[in-house]
Amino acid sequence: MIWESRHLPLGTFRQPGPAYVPILLAALLLIFGAILIFTAGRAPSLSSLRWSEWRHTLAILLTCVFAVFAIERLGYRLTVLLALAFLVKGVEKRGWISSLAFAFCMAFGSFFLFYTILRVPLPQGPFGF
Amino acid sequence: MTETLHNLTIGFSVALAPSVLLYAFIGCVVGTLVGVLPGIGPLAGISLLLPASFGLDATSAMVLLAGIYYGAMYGGSTTSILMRIPGEAASVMTCIDGYEMTRKGRAGPALAIAAIGSYIAGTVSVVGLMLLAPPLASFALRFGPPEYFALLMLGLLVLAYMSGGSMLKSLAMAALGLLLGMIGIDPMTGFFRFSYGLVELGDGIGVVPVAVGLFGLSEILLTAGQPTAPEVKKPRLNELLPSRQEWRASLWPIGRGTVLGFFIGIIPGSAHIISSFVSYAVEKRLSKHPERFGHGAIEGVAGPESANNSATSGAFVPMLALGVPSGPIPAVMIAAMMVHGISPGPLLISQQPELFWGFIASMYVGNLVLLILNLPLVGIFVNVLRIPYPLLYPAILVFCVLGVYAVNGSAVDIGIMTATGALGYLLRKFDFETAPVVLGLILAPMMEMSFRQSLAMSSGSYAIFVNRPIALVMLAVGLALLLLSIVPFLIKTVDWRQRLGLEAAQEKENA
Numbered sequence: 001m002i003w004e005s006r007h008l009p010l011g012t013f014r015q016p017g018p019a020y021v022p023i024l025l026a027a028l029l030l031i032f033g034a035i036l037i038f039t040a041g042r043a044p045s046l047s048s049l050r051w052s053e054w055r056h057t058l059a060i061l062l063t064c065v066f067a068v069f070a071i072e073r074l075g076y077r078l079t080v081l082l083a084l085a086f087l088v089k090g091v092e093k094r095g096w097i098s099s100l101a102f103a104f105c106m107a108f109g110s111f112f113l114f115y116t117i118l119r120v121p122l123p124q125g126p127f128g129f
Numbered sequence: 130m131t132e133t134l135h136n137l138t139i140g141f142s143v144a145l146a147p148s149v150l151l152y153a154f155i156g157c158v159v160g161t162l163v164g165v166l167p168g169i170g171p172l173a174g175i176s177l178l179l180p181a182s183f184g185l186d187a188t189s190a191m192v193l194l195a196g197i198y199y200g201a202m203y204g205g206s207t208t209s210i211l212m213r214i215p216g217e218a219a220s221v222m223t224c225i226d227g228y229e230m231t232r233k234g235r236a237g238p239a240l241a242i243a244a245i246g247s248y249i250a251g252t253v254s255v256v257g258l259m260l261l262a263p264p265l266a267s268f269a270l271r272f273g274p275p276e277y278f279a280l281l282m283l284g285l286l287v288l289a290y291m292s293g294g295s296m297l298k299s300l301a302m303a304a305l306g307l308l309l310g311m312i313g314i315d316p317m318t319g320f321f322r323f324s325y326g327l328v329e330l331g332d333g334i335g336v337v338p339v340a341v342g343l344f345g346l347s348e349i350l351l352t353a354g355q356p357t358a359p360e361v362k363k364p365r366l367n368e369l370l371p372s373r374q375e376w377r378a379s380l381w382p383i384g385r386g387t388v389l390g391f392f393i394g395i396i397p398g399s400a401h402i403i404s405s406f407v408s409y410a411v412e413k414r415l416s417k418h419p420e421r422f423g424h425g426a427i428e429g430v431a432g433p434e435s436a437n438n439s440a441t442s443g444a445f446v447p448m449l450a451l452g453v454p455s456g457p458i459p460a461v462m463i464a465a466m467m468v469h470g471i472s473p474g475p476l477l478i479s480q481q482p483e484l485f486w487g488f489i490a491s492m493y494v495g496n497l498v499l500l501i502l503n504l505p506l507v508g509i510f511v512n513v514l515r516i517p518y519p520l521l522y523p524a525i526l527v528f529c530v531l532g533v534y535a536v537n538g539s540a541v542d543i544g545i546m547t548a549t550g551a552l553g554y555l556l557r558k559f560d561f562e563t564a565p566v567v568l569g570l571i572l573a574p575m576m577e578m579s580f581r582q583s584l585a586m587s588s589g590s591y592a593i594f595v596n597r598p599i600a601l602v603m604l605a606v607g608l609a610l611l612l613l614s615i616v617p618f619l620i621k622t623v624d625w626r627q628r629l630g631l632e633a634a635q636e637k638e639n640a
Contacts, residue, residue, distance in 0.1 A: 004323055014589025018315035021577045025308045032301035056353035064547035067530050068540050084523050092519035106527055118181035120535045
């Protein structure tokens with residue numbers, strides 16, 4: 001952020017410009033970070049942390065990234081259907097029928113509840129659903 | 130007093146209208162479900178229904194969203210007591226003694242005391258809100274930019290000081306939040322800042338995607354992979370009645386929790402979480418038999434549950450009277466009010482009395498609805514947790530994505546939620562608190578604006594912050610807290626948080 005602020009007027013101590021407060025905060029964050037690094041000796045070691053859930057974490061994050069790119073291109077229902085099918089079948093290893101049934105019910109059920117009943121605007125997608 | 134009662138009568142005429150009652154009921158049911166489900170806290174629940182509230186009138190929208198907020202506080206206790214799963218963070222302390230009571234076959238009285246304590250605290254704290262908000266709003270009319278800057282600064286310092294963990298970490302997180310709040314158009318000069326070519330970032334980063342990412346998605350990321358659904362122990366209706374001894378033991382903790390929760394609620398931060406920690410610690414300290422705590426002491430359920438419900442009303446005081454959100458949830462509610470063309474602040478109570486008093490009256494009604502809902506229907510609500518977690522978390526994820534997208538209709542918001550979810554996951558792994566990030570993000574535009582306006586008013590003189598008495602007092606209190614937190618580093622002494630057992634509580638939450 002300090003680097004990006006170079007395009008913005010800094011202003012003066014008495015008349016701060018648009019870059020003044022961001023640079024001040026970024027500097028504060030750097031100072032806090034430096035103190036934390038210097039006092040890190042008292043903290044538990046990195047190896048004591050457990051990362052047993054990392055596969056699920058990665059899969060869920062990838063699903064969210066997929067949703068970012070798909071929701072306006074494929075529409076809400078198709079995006080949710082594919083995302084849930086991936087999570088339930090691919091990650092959780094449930095059966096094909098139960099995975100697809102769950103994904104279908106969630107995708108169309110939540111669309112009906114929020115779009116049709118509660119009138120929340122959701123993208124339709126190119127195939128009309 | 131007569132005027133207050135007259136205004137309350139107006140409020141009840143609004144709150145008892147069938148449509149408003151219906152939305153209070155829906156809010157309470159959704160809130161209870163949100164509280165029962167782990168991984169989807171009140172914020173995610175409110176975000177989810179925020180777009181649905183746009184079509185309603187302002188009063189109904191506020192009643193619906195407030196119902197979710199305090200409904201979640203009620204619902205969170207159920208799973209804490211029956212299954213040792215805190216439905217949301219404020220119920221962590223209830224797990225300790227609540228679950229021990231369940232193991233001893235006293236789940237019914239624990240649930241009953243939690244519900245009744247919550248009802249009493251909820252109702253009494255609304256009286257506090259009703260009495261405190263109007264005079265505070267009148268007082269706040271004297272506030273100019275220097276006072277607002279001092280108030281916001283004080284809020285951040287109090288949050289950092291009250292947090293269970295390291296103050297340094299909390300301050301670093303607040304600075305990160307403030308920095309994120311700098312993204313978007315500079316309101317004083319019109320310069321685009323840190324938008325990286327994304328038009329959607331022109332208005333800044335939204336509170337909802339960041340909050341859902343940091344709280345909701347990060348919780349899913351941390352808990353996904355649980356193989357089996359936890360065992361559910363459902364008490365029968367006739368087992369709910371507490372014994373005379375349990376009533377007597379709960380009375381004072383409920384009273385103390387109510388008062389503590391309300392005043393902690395006014396302070397910016399995750400008040401409902403902190404209040405339950407402080408209440409538990411106070412009850413343990415005041416008890417003649419502190420050794421009973423952790424082994425099924427009913428005071429350990431009554432105090433924290435009352436405190437976290439009372440804190441929800443306390444949090445509405447600065448929101449309604451000053452227009453300053455004390456945390457992410459009031460911030461989202463302020464956003465909802467703004468959609469309806471209402472700007473909360475000192476003039477709200479005088480200009481929109483039907484909204485303010487209708488909102489107050491609906492909270493009385495809502496608390497009664499929750500008491501009726503929670504006790505007899507507890508078995509129905511816990512059935513939600515019979516859904517296997519491998520199916521439950523994908524469903525919660527869908528609601529998170531839906532809620533975040535629907536606010537602005539922007540896929541960029543889902544991207545922000547994903548990024549902050551990953552960040553929140555790492556921060557929580559490394560024992561950083563995420564609440565200051567969200568509060569910093571919310572307060573940043575207001576804080577920067579009031580800082581620069583103050584300097585413009587004084588022709589660049591920083592003396593404006595010390596020449597005005599209200600600003601000076603608030604900054605002095607903030608500085609005192611900062612110095613107090615440094616003392617344990619300089620002199621080897623025990624910090625008050627350790628004395629109250631807050632750090633132990635925090636560790637328990639993280640475990």
